[in-house]
Amino acid sequence: MEKYTFSPDNSDSDTNDSEDSLEDPVCNPNRPVKVTFEEITSAAYRIRTGIVNTPCIRSHLSSLTGMDIYLKKDFLQHTGSFKERGARYAMLMLSQEQRQRGVVAASLGNHAQAVCYHGYLLGIPVTVVMPIIAPIMKIQKCREYNANVIMEGKNMDEAKRIAVALSKEKRLTYINGYDNPQIIAGQGTIGLEILEQVEDIDAVVVPTGGGGLLAGIAVAIKTLNPNIKIIGVESERCASYAKAMENEKPVLTAIEGTLADGLAVPMIGYNAWETSKNLIDKMVTVREEWIAVAILRFIENEKCVVEGAGACGLAAILAGQLDEFKGKRVVLILSGGNIDTTILGRCLERGLAADGRLVKCKVTVSDRPGGISELCKLIGSIGVSIKDVIHERAWVASDVFSVEVKVVCETRDYLHSIELRDLLFSRYKKVKFDNFPLKSGVSSSTD
Numbered sequence: 001m002e003k004y005t006f007s008p009d010n011s012d013s014d015t016n017d018s019e020d021s022l023e024d025p026v027c028n029p030n031r032p033v034k035v036t037f038e039e040i041t042s043a044a045y046r047i048r049t050g051i052v053n054t055p056c057i058r059s060h061l062s063s064l065t066g067m068d069i070y071l072k073k074d075f076l077q078h079t080g081s082f083k084e085r086g087a088r089y090a091m092l093m094l095s096q097e098q099r100q101r102g103v104v105a106a107s108l109g110n111h112a113q114a115v116c117y118h119g120y121l122l123g124i125p126v127t128v129v130m131p132i133i134a135p136i137m138k139i140q141k142c143r144e145y146n147a148n149v150i151m152e153g154k155n156m157d158e159a160k161r162i163a164v165a166l167s168k169e170k171r172l173t174y175i176n177g178y179d180n181p182q183i184i185a186g187q188g189t190i191g192l193e194i195l196e197q198v199e200d201i202d203a204v205v206v207p208t209g210g211g212g213l214l215a216g217i218a219v220a221i222k223t224l225n226p227n228i229k230i231i232g233v234e235s236e237r238c239a240s241y242a243k244a245m246e247n248e249k250p251v252l253t254a255i256e257g258t259l260a261d262g263l264a265v266p267m268i269g270y271n272a273w274e275t276s277k278n279l280i281d282k283m284v285t286v287r288e289e290w291i292a293v294a295i296l297r298f299i300e301n302e303k304c305v306v307e308g309a310g311a312c313g314l315a316a317i318l319a320g321q322l323d324e325f326k327g328k329r330v331v332l333i334l335s336g337g338n339i340d341t342t343i344l345g346r347c348l349e350r351g352l353a354a355d356g357r358l359v360k361c362k363v364t365v366s367d368r369p370g371g372i373s374e375l376c377k378l379i380g381s382i383g384v385s386i387k388d389v390i391h392e393r394a395w396v397a398s399d400v401f402s403v404e405v406k407v408v409c410e411t412r413d414y415l416h417s418i419e420l421r422d423l424l425f426s427r428y429k430k431v432k433f434d435n436f437p438l439k440s441g442v443s444s445s446t447d
Helices: 016-021 037-047 083-093 096-101 110-122 137-142 156-170 181-197 212-224 239-245 270-276 288-302 308-318 339-354 370-379 414-427
Strands: 056-058 069-071 105-107 127-128 148-151 204-209 231-235 281-288 329-334 360-366 385-392 400-412 431-433
Touching: 016 414, 037 083, 037 110, 037 181, 037 329, 056 105, 056 181, 056 339, 069 181, 083 137, 105 110, 105 156, 110 137, 110 204, 137 148, 137 288, 137 385, 181 212, 181 385, 204 308, 212 231, 231 239, 231 308, 239 281, 281 288, 281 308, 288 308, 288 339, 339 360, 360 370, 360 414, 370 385, 370 400, 370 414, 414 431
Parallel strands: 069 329, 105 127, 127 148, 204 231, 204 329, 231 281
Antiparallel strands: 056 069, 360 400, 360 431, 385 400
């Protein structure tokens, strides 16, 4: 693993020349490129033998949501995300000299893996700059494809600047993960496949980060069927496209840590904006707890692991933000499945808590023999599973013969949690539930 830092010649400065020198040459804010339908069909032809034509099948979640939902499972690509489409097309379009020199990219993970994998297949040297917050699993995968991995930068904006500086210093071709016109065209091939696989579509819901996937799919689908609604969805903690819509242009947006790390892009691409701005019917921002619940639903109902970015479409539906499509046919893009196992565990617990199925309470019980045992038996009597028990004596000031017991419980659903709460209140004087979810904030749970 190599470490890279700016040299004095390419460090930040207040001069416009220095700033311009670190801009992506194919993403010019003054001359944005609008990707055409013809470019997308060309991409589809060129990449057809190198990527998977992923299935788009009806979801078991249809009955749960009241919509006819189809899932485009692009996490079934070799590297686990849709990014392979654009990466392969961009690399196939390189000149022989560019192939020999190599390419450089900046990415939190999925774009990096895609470029590394197809660079490995095509014999093209690859360097990737990944922020220090990039998931460990994605870093390791890039190394497995013999890429030069540079861990540098606090976020994607810093990583991108380092990658662009490297491209100029070492004469490498920089491949922007969401705003390179060829990347956008490659991602648009998903739209062509969807229209071949599903009939009578009312809406397509697209996870949105830098805007490349949204732009490509919008062009492909709106060209062939302008009546289909294109819905973008992003986390409220990285709502860069929504900010662009407010300002009518891409603007730098503050981003926070999010379960949808693949969407954490501080500013959407100029080319992506120019291509998509007149084709989007609605942009939805979703809360983090709904993303966690959506990940949980996919595992329980579809038996598939989807990362936060890929779960955003379902999150918007579960949160009631797309209720206008009740009874209609909706396609969700499951864009990626690369999620760290440690993060997955946290997502599932957060999803259970948001769903009203993991609750934490404090109960003051008698400290005499059998007091805690009685509490556990009472909880178990209604079929509630106890996940953890902690008792404290020193901080119960009112009664030296009492002990405060903290209990984490897993229930079947929200109504089961209500039953537990009512039972404890009926038997004990001091009961407190932490963050007990309101019914209005909980979707229907699984049977």
